[in-house]
Amino acid sequence: MSAGAEIPNLVRGRDIGADRILDADVAIVGSGPGGSIAAYRLAAAGARVVVLEEGGYHTRPEFRMQEEWSYPTLYQDHANRATDDLSITVLQGRSVGGGTTVNWTTSLRTPPTTLDFWKRARRVEGVTAEALAPHWDEVERRLNVHTPEEGEINENNRALLDGAKRLGYGFELLPRNVSDCVLTGMCGLGCPVDAKQAMHLTYLPDAAAHGAVIFANCRVRRLTRRGRRVTEAAADVLDESRDRPAGPTLTVRARTFILSAGAINTPRLLQRSGLPDPYRIVGRRTWLHPTLASAAHFDRKIEPYFGAPQTVGSHHFAIRPGRIGFFLETPPAQPMLAGLAHAGFGPEHRRAMKELPNTAVLIALLIDGFLDEEHGGTVGERGGGRLSFRYDRGPALAEAMREAMKTMARIHLAAGAREVVTFHEPPLRLRTERDVARIDEASVAPNRCGVFTAHQMGGAPMGEDPGIAVVDSRLKHHFFDNLYVMDGSVFPTSLGVNPQISILGLSSLAASALAKAG
Numbered sequence: 320m321s322a323g324a325e326i327p328n329l330v331r332g333r334d335i336g337a338d339r340i341l342d343a344d345v346a347i348v349g350s351g352p353g354g355s356i357a358a359y360r361l362a363a364a365g366a367r368v369v370v371l372e373e374g375g376y377h378t379r380p381e382f383r384m385q386e387e388w389s390y391p392t393l394y395q396d397h398a399n400r401a402t403d404d405l406s407i408t409v410l411q412g413r414s415v416g417g418g419t420t421v422n423w424t425t426s427l428r429t430p431p432t433t434l435d436f437w438k439r440a441r442r443v444e445g446v447t448a449e450a451l452a453p454h455w456d457e458v459e460r461r462l463n464v465h466t467p468e469e470g471e472i473n474e475n476n477r478a479l480l481d482g483a484k485r486l487g488y489g490f491e492l493l494p495r496n497v498s499d500c501v502l503t504g505m506c507g508l509g510c511p512v513d514a515k516q517a518m519h520l521t522y523l524p525d526a527a528a529h530g531a532v533i534f535a536n537c538r539v540r541r542l543t544r545r546g547r548r549v550t551e552a553a554a555d556v557l558d559e560s561r562d563r564p565a566g567p568t569l570t571v572r573a574r575t576f577i578l579s580a581g582a583i584n585t586p587r588l589l590q591r592s593g594l595p596d597p598y599r600i601v602g603r604r605t606w607l608h609p610t611l612a613s614a615a616h617f618d619r620k621i622e623p624y625f626g627a628p629q630t631v632g633s634h635h636f637a638i639r640p641g642r643i644g645f646f647l648e649t650p651p652a653q654p655m656l657a658g659l660a661h662a663g664f665g666p667e668h669r670r671a672m673k674e675l676p677n678t679a680v681l682i683a684l685l686i687d688g689f690l691d692e693e694h695g696g697t698v699g700e701r702g703g704g705r706l707s708f709r710y711d712r713g714p715a716l717a718e719a720m721r722e723a724m725k726t727m728a729r730i731h732l733a734a735g736a737r738e739v740v741t742f743h744e745p746p747l748r749l750r751t752e753r754d755v756a757r758i759d760e761a762s763v764a765p766n767r768c769g770v771f772t773a774h775q776m777g778g779a780p781m782g783e784d785p786g787i788a789v790v791d792s793r794l795k796h797h798f799f800d801n802l803y804v805m806d807g808s809v810f811p812t813s814l815g816v817n818p819q820i821s822i823l824g825l826s827s828l829a830a831s832a833l834a835k836a837g
């Protein structure tokens with residue numbers, strides 16, 4: 320099926336006028352990479368598959384590179400999702416295609432060190448690079464994953480490459496899942512030319528071609544169970560204009576249920592449904608790759624809002640024994656995103672925005688979840704059905720935040736930046752290595768320094784020990800015979816790389832095994 324195909328068998332919420340009850344072999348909650356590839360594998364094996372997605376179905380004609388439309392429409396909580404104390408901004412996709420509709424196209428396999436750690440420390444069995452390799456090969460072919468050409472590196476990425484080179488830090492060109500990309504740089508707003516091989520252009524049409532039916536604007540409220548089996552999923556049909564239940568409900572009865580609602584929402588659905596959790600692990604150990612940003616002003620045009628994002632990365636500091644490692648990438652910086660992220664108020668903020676055309680931006684993603692002292696995020700309810708999400712910060716995180724910010728500042732100064740501006744409140748302005756040392760004194764307490772996440776993981780981890788894992792290594796729930804989780808929430812720690820290829824590979828492995836088992 321070629322890129323750009325409309326999804327057949329897709330039903331929008333507005334097309335459901337009355338309560339409906341459906342029977343299926345497999346019901347899948349969520350249409351991000353985890354849910355989409357599972358839908359394809361199972362439908363291709365002959366199962367009657369139904370996918371329920373709370374977000375809308377949005378496609379190229381709507382992707383007009385307008386931030387004020389994309390963030391409220393394509394992101395969870397209209398892009399206002401955050402920790403309870405508002406100190407970590409949580410960017411997470413919410414539409415047919417999930418995070419792949421808005422993500423920044425970096426396509427990397429799970430590092431072997433991470434897989435080894437899961438085996439050793441979290442009793443994950445059979446999830447090896449060898450077992451995943453054929454699935455990754457197939458995914459990379461389908462999504463046209465390839466390494467960018469030299470000419471596709473924009474000035475923003477060039478600054479990382481130049482600075483890392485000068486300092487002797489390792490760096491790499493990052494593979495992307497695009498076809499005929501025209502380098503608009505608008506990946507985060509929905510690709511305006513269908514170059515990004517997101518799920519709504521690939522595995523969802525593939526699944527639909529095998530008979531899968533996809534329901535958009537249908538939010539699963541609750542699972543019902545009898546003994547060791549889940550019997551049905553109850554969904555509210557949403558009125559897209561108000562994002563509220565429209566009235567009708569959709570009930571799906573199925574032989575098998577797969578939760579692919581993403582980290583945070585999958586654990587939340589398990590909690591809301593009152594499924595057994597005797598060791599109180601559901602929704603705990605949620606990992607974020609907590610992300611720090613750093614901006615740098617150059618005397619030349621950088622235009623960080625144009626051109627492919629994240630073509631260059633560095634894993635030079637990913638492994639720091641006994642401490643939290645981090646990796647470096649270059650995000651796209653459209654004006655609204657930059658304006659919201661930048662610290663400072665009034666004249667300070669205006670000055671930063673005026674400098675945007677000459678600004679390069681780096682992000683450092685902290686690789687959380689590998690140290691005993693880390694607890695990560697906890698998902699719960701705040702009453703009125705509202706999400707509660709807290710993230711525990713210890714001294715190891717503070718140390719890594721400072722090291723990451725110092726590293727980003729050094730890279731930009733080595734690349735020729737006039738000054739580096741941190742995301743502290745108020746921001747620090749750094750021009751020399753002596754200035755960089757001031758980062759050690761600046762507070763990194765909540766809300767004193769901007770932290771973001773676009774990579775939510777964990778909360779329903781896999782492993783053979785039900786005391787520490789919600790699902791087994793084949794992603795089946797420990798206490799249910801017909802309930803699976805296939806999305807980013809099964810990772811026992813963060814990954815150390817951007818998640819989409821790990822999720823696709825692992826879900827493909829698990830869904831293929833499930834299809835074989837019948």
Ligand SMILES: Cc1cc2nc3c(=O)[nH]c(=O)nc-3n(C[C@H](O)[C@H](O)[C@H](O)COP(=O)(O)OP(=O)(O)OC[C@H]3O[C@@H](n4cnc5c(N)ncnc54)[C@H](O)[C@@H]3O)c2cc1C
Pocket residue numbers: 348349350351352353354371372373374410411412413414415416417418419421422423424425426427507537538539540579580581582584585588629773774775805806807808817818819820822
């Ligand atoms: C701005 C941004 C940039 C990113 N860049 C990259 C990148 O370059 N490379 C990379 O590898 N990763 C990137 N990511 C992360 C990546 O996209 C996600 O890790 C991935 O999409 C997660 O997949 P998932 O299947 O776990 O869940 P999701 O993709 O989050 O999909 C879950 C789906 O379930 C739906 N859902 C949730 N609750 C319910 C419910 N109750 N009922 C029905 N449906 C529900 C949601 O609406 C959503 O569509 C980025 C993410 C963002 C936000």
